[in-house]
Amino acid sequence: MSETHVERRARLMGPNVPTFYRSPVHLVRGEGVWLWDAAGKRYLDCYNNVPHVGHCHPKVVEAIAKQAATLNTHTRYLHDMVLDYLERLLGTFKNGIGQGILTCTGSEANDIALRMAQAATGKTGIIVTDDTYHGNTTAVSQLSARRPQIGERWPNVRLVPAPNSLLRPDPDGTIFAGHVKAAMAELAAAGFGTSALLICPMFANEGLPSLAPGWLAPTEAALRAEGALIIADEVQPGFGRSGSHFWGHERLGFKADIVTMGKPMGNGHPVAAVVTTPEIMASFRNVFSYFNTFGGNPVSAAAAMAVLQVIEEEGLQERAAKSSAYVKDRLEALNHPLIADVRANGLFFAVELRDGDKGATAFSVQLVENMVARGFLMNVIGADRNVLKIRPPMAFDIEHADLLIDALAAALAETKVPA
Known part of the structure; x- marks a missing residue:
């Protein structure tokens, strides 16, 4: 049988x-x-x-096939495609974001983002919501409350209640800011300090609450006062999905210090990225030795470039x-x-x-x-x-x-x- x-x-x-x-x-x-x-x-x-x-978009398929038939290597050699793509991608950002690293998955991008925040601030504490998901590496899996942990959760991680516009109204974001302030105080008392808050600007996995532009302002002010950063996980909101803005953090109206992206970037081809300011990138590069064999290969960059072109050409x-x-x-x-x-x-x-x-x-x-x-x-x-x-x-x-x-x-x- x-x-x-x-x-x-x-x-x-x-x-x-x-x-x-x-x-x-x-x-x-x-x-x-x-x-x-x-x-x-x-x-x-x-x-x-x-x-x-769209599935199997012919322009993306053509870009992948053409580049695969020409060259595929990694970023320890010089090639134009990865630079051409990064230049176009970075042109969609504001607030000083001007450098990036290409990876294969959003999990990798978020893992790097955590290290960037630690390098830039000298602190190790991280704050996320209590109903989130940011990937599968050992580090970012510590941020998810949906899967059981082996042993205790890392002591430098704090989970705060996710916004819920229906059950827990918080129209001006002050309640959420209060939770973040309390988490920062705990991390400071424990000797970790706060490196960053990591959120999806749509809070998509948390249920897509209705949040007005500027809702995160009280939280942002509290983080800035402590020298902490904001990491925007744009895997779901990014690349124009919000309609009104190209990036979800722009729609919610806050300044992201580090932005990560993944799944939609190559239309199914495994490519992702983390982008940030030159200052934060320098901090990361001076502290950590990082290299990704497949991140930034010409075929992935060609797929991602084609996605940007289709978004623009097809409106x-x-x-x-x-x-x-x-x-x-x-x-x-x-x-x-x-x-x-x-x-x-x-x-x-x-x-x-x-x-x-x-x-x-x-x-x-x-x-x-x-x-x-x-x-x-x-x-x-x-x-x-x-x-x-x-x-x-x-x-x-x-x-x-x-x-x-x-x-x-x-x-x-x-x-x-x-x-």
Whole structure:
């Protein structure tokens, strides 16, 4: 008897390797916002930000193939492509950010960012929220509260309550700032001091709370007073996803000292980066010896350059702003007793489902399964896993939005509320 795909996967990859959905989707092809499984079923991708400009975008594919056929090496040799890309990338930033390091993953970028903050400040304490995710290295895994730690959490790490605009209103950010101040005081008393606050400017994994521009100002002031830095993890908000701004920290209205990015940067090609000011970079380079064999290779840089070109040529940031307003209006028009809130930040949407004072976790999970069965990929986020996470590729337009919302309305009506 032949083994199933799932059985083969477990035999070759080991136990507990994560997959989405109760019946994992076996994908074989993608194009734009569409995906097809091994049985030929088509899915509208409303979840994956990795193919930022659309699955298998021909200009990105062409750039990868052309460079791969010419040269691929690393940054201990001189080549123009990595410099050309960095120059264009850095041109999208303000506030003195002017140098960068290319890596392979966002985890690596965040790991470097932590060391940059330590080198620049001479302190080792780090503050993050209590429902965050910033990667898989030994260092950044210490920042996640979602996975068990082996032994105690590192003593130089402090977790503060994540903002939640529905359950814990904090319209001017003073409550969050109070938590950060308390964490800084603890780190100072313990002898670590605070090197940086690391956040996603959308607080995407925390549930995408609605935060007004300037919301982080009290926190920023408190950090500056102690000489601490702010690291913006732009893996999810960056590259125009917010519609109104190219970077999420610009939309929220704070100055980022260090910015990291990853998944969407190469449209699926493994490339990521950390960028900062020349002063902070010099501190890092003078303290740490760092080299990444594959980070900054010409093929990765070519893929990333093509992504920037497509965003500009196809007006994807502007299209995101237009589609965002339309999707939010349609989501707000949905009528269901468990819908407690609808939130949007460019092409990133959250629908929070609650049953009284409890998150409607079981209903939310079943609703996602029903949407997948209908051919629409999405997922859940938030501490209670009761917030629908809708985060499509940037090629997602109004015609796709109508397909999504019509299907969601039908699935909401048919999904049973667990007893």
